[in-house]
Structure formats: structure tokens, C-alpha cells
Amino acid sequence: MTMDVLWLCVLGLMLGGWFVLDGFVIGTGMLLRRVAHTPDERRTVMAAVGPYFLAGEVWLVVSAGVLIAAYPDLEKSAFTAFRPVVVVLVCCWVLRSASIWFRARRPEEATQRRWERLLAGASAGFAACWGLVLGNLAQGLPAVSGQVSFGTLFGVLPLLGAVAMVALLALHGAAFTAARTTGEPSRRAAAEARRLALPAAGLLLAAAVAGVPFADGVTSPVVALLLAVAGAGAAFFAGSLSGRGAHGPGFALGALAAPAPLLAVGAGAASALTELAAPADILGPLSSLLLPALAVVLLAQGWVLWLFRRKVDQRSVAFF
Numbered sequence: 001m002t003m004d005v006l007w008l009c010v011l012g013l014m015l016g017g018w019f020v021l022d023g024f025v026i027g028t029g030m031l032l033r034r035v036a037h038t039p040d041e042r043r044t045v046m047a048a049v050g051p052y053f054l055a056g057e058v059w060l061v062v063s064a065g066v067l068i069a070a071y072p073d074l075e076k077s078a079f080t081a082f083r084p085v086v087v088v089l090v091c092c093w094v095l096r097s098a099s100i101w102f103r104a105r106r107p108e109e110a111t112q113r114r115w116e117r118l119l120a121g122a123s124a125g126f127a128a129c130w131g132l133v134l135g136n137l138a139q140g141l142p143a144v145s146g147q148v149s150f151g152t153l154f155g156v157l158p159l160l161g162a163v164a165m166v167a168l169l170a171l172h173g174a175a176f177t178a179a180r181t182t183g184e185p186s187r188r189a190a191a192e193a194r195r196l197a198l199p200a201a202g203l204l205l206a207a208a209v210a211g212v213p214f215a216d217g218v219t220s221p222v223v224a225l226l227l228a229v230a231g232a233g234a235a236f237f238a239g240s241l242s243g244r245g246a247h248g249p250g251f252a253l254g255a256l257a258a259p260a261p262l263l264a265v266g267a268g269a270a271s272a273l274t275e276l277a278a279p280a281d282i283l284g285p286l287s288s289l290l291l292p293a294l295a296v297v298l299l300a301q302g303w304v305l306w307l308f309r310r311k312v313d314q315r316s317v318a319f320f
Contacts, residue, residue, distance in 0.1 A: 002280075004283065006287070007283055007286075014294070016259035018063060020255045021055065025049045026096070028177055029099070029100070031120075033120065042112075044316065058297065058301075059297075069286055078133070086129075093126055095125075098118075123169075128162040131164060132158045134261050138157060139155065139216055140272070165261060167196060172258045174196060175251040181311060190245065191243065208229065217265075224268025230260065234253045238257055
């Protein structure tokens with residue numbers, strides 16, 4: 001395996017890990033007031049995501065570092081071409097995080113309600129922006145460095161990607177909440193997961209089909225289509241199993257569906273993306289420095305998942 005392929009795999013692993021681990025935090029934020037109707041129930045749901053919130057964001061920060069170090073030309077081209085979407089994405093990220101931090105800082109229910117509504121909107125915007133970025137990557141980076149047109153940036157494929165990503169992460173959050181909580185929040189979350197199963201799977205398939213005429217940046221369309229179909233199947237069965245009470249398998253399948261758009265675009269456009277990698281004389285020393293650190297991140301995340309593996313209820317400690 002060449003260094004450019006190795007580091008593309010590392011980037012895919014880190015970003016895919018973020019979609020799995022922070023994806024259910026985003027989905028839970030979107031659905032918080034739908035699955036938890038009282039302050040105590042919302043406190044329980046936030047106690048469920050609390051241990052994973054900051055740990056999940058680490059994966060996104062590490063992914064940005066890997067992108068800048070190993071794929072500087074890709075970082076420069078994508079950030080320049082998709083600047084409006086990237087700016088909104090970062091704003092939604094900040095607002096999502098602020099909503100989680102400040103939601104419970106004051107006891108007034110009206111104040112908490114405002115932060116929770118902001119959390120839902122920012123979480124949906126965060127997911128939609130990621131769908132727009134992936135849809136535009138599938139369409140291909142511009143040949144000449146610069147911003148793409150409005151019609152291209154918000155074309156059919158990016159918009160389908162945005163809606164599909166919102167549905168997928170909402171499904172992932174619902175399956176997580178059903179698996180991690182008890183009582184009414186778990187029951188409502190399972191029902192939400194069941195309702196989202198078909199829309200999430202259908203929208204991902206629609207984006208994959210739309211990619212056939214529009215995805216000029218995908219050089220291996222069969223690989224991309226197969227991964228999208230597999231993700232759609234995982235999404236459908238994740239919602240179906242969660243709705244029938246098989247919360248653990250439902251959450252596991254939701255975790256497979258959440259990064260499916262990223263993996264489809266990354267694998268389908270791999271040959272084009274590797275051309276934007278840093279030179280081998282940079283990637284070689286970088287491997288000896290960063291790969292051990294990435295192993296530590298993986299071990300730490302595994303420890304967090306094991307430590308907080310049990311369900312939460314209204315007696316559980318909550319910080320957010």
C-alpha cells in the first residue's frame with residue numbers, strides 16, 4: 001500500500017469514526033424535544049450523550065489535522081471551492097456545541113427551551129452541511145482553484161446529500177437514544193427510528209442514483225453505488241430493529257449507515273483524491289509521528305465506550 005492510499009484510509013477512518021460517534025449526538029440533538037417531553041426526560045437523554053460529546057469532537061479535530069498534513073491540496077481546493085458551505089458548517093458546529101453547554105446552565109424552563117430549539121436547528125444544519133460537502137466532492141473539485149457557482153454548490157446531488165444526511169443522523173440518534181435510555185424516551189426514540197427507516201434509506205438511494213449523471217468526481221461509480229446501497233440497507237434495518245425492541249442491533253446497524261455517504265464518496269473518488277496527497281517524503285516521516293498517536297486515540301475511545309456502556313435513567317449523573 002502506497003503512502004497516499006494509507007493516509008486516505010486514515011482520513012476515512014477518522015472522519016468515519018466521527019460520523020459514528022458524534023453522529024448520534026447530532027441526531028439526538030435534532031430529536032431531543034420529540035423523544036423527551038419533560039425536563040427530567042430531556043436531562044436523561046442529555047446524560048446519555050454527555051460522555052460521548054467531547055470525545056466525538058476529538059475525531060473531527062484529528063481529521064482536520066490529518067487533512068491539512070497529508071492532503072494539503074485537497075484541503076485548499078475544497079475549502080476554497082465550498083467556502084460558503086464550510087463557513088455555515090463551522091457556525092452550526094459552534095452553535096450546536098454552545099447549545100449543549102448552556103442548555104442546563106439556568107433552571108428556567110423557557111431558557112432551556114430556547115437552547116433546545118437552537119440545538120435542534122444547529123444539529124440539523126450541521127448534518128445538512130456535511131451532506132452538501134460530500135455531494136459537492138462527488139461532483140468533483142473545480143479544475144481551476146476558486147469557488148464554484150451557486151447552482152453547482154446547491155445542485156441536485158448536494159441537496160439530496162444534505163437531506164439524506166439529516167435523515168441518516170436523525171435515525172442514528174434515535175437508535176442510540178432507544179438503546180441508551182429507559183422508559184418513555186426509549187419508547188419514543190424507537191418509534192422515531194422506525195418512522196425514519198424508510199425515508200433515510202430511500203433518500204440515500206436517491207442520492208446514489210442521482211450520482212450516476214452528476215458525480216463527475218467519482219471515478220469508481222460501481223464501488224460508490226454498492227457502498228451506498230449497503231448503507232441504505234443498514235439504515236432500513238436499523239430503524240426496523242429498533243422499532244421492534246432490538247435496540248442493540250438497531251444501534252449497531254445505524255452506526256454502519258451513518259458513515260455510508262462518506263465511505264461511498266471517498267472510495268468512489270479515491271483515485272482522484274490520492275492525486276492531491278502530500279509528497280511521499282512528507283508522508284513517510286508523518287506516519288512515524290502521527291500513526292502511534294492515532295492508535296492512542298482509538299484505544300481511548302474504546303475505553304470510553306466500554307466505561308459508559310450501561311443504560312441511563314433519571315438517577316444518572318448529568319453535566320449537560
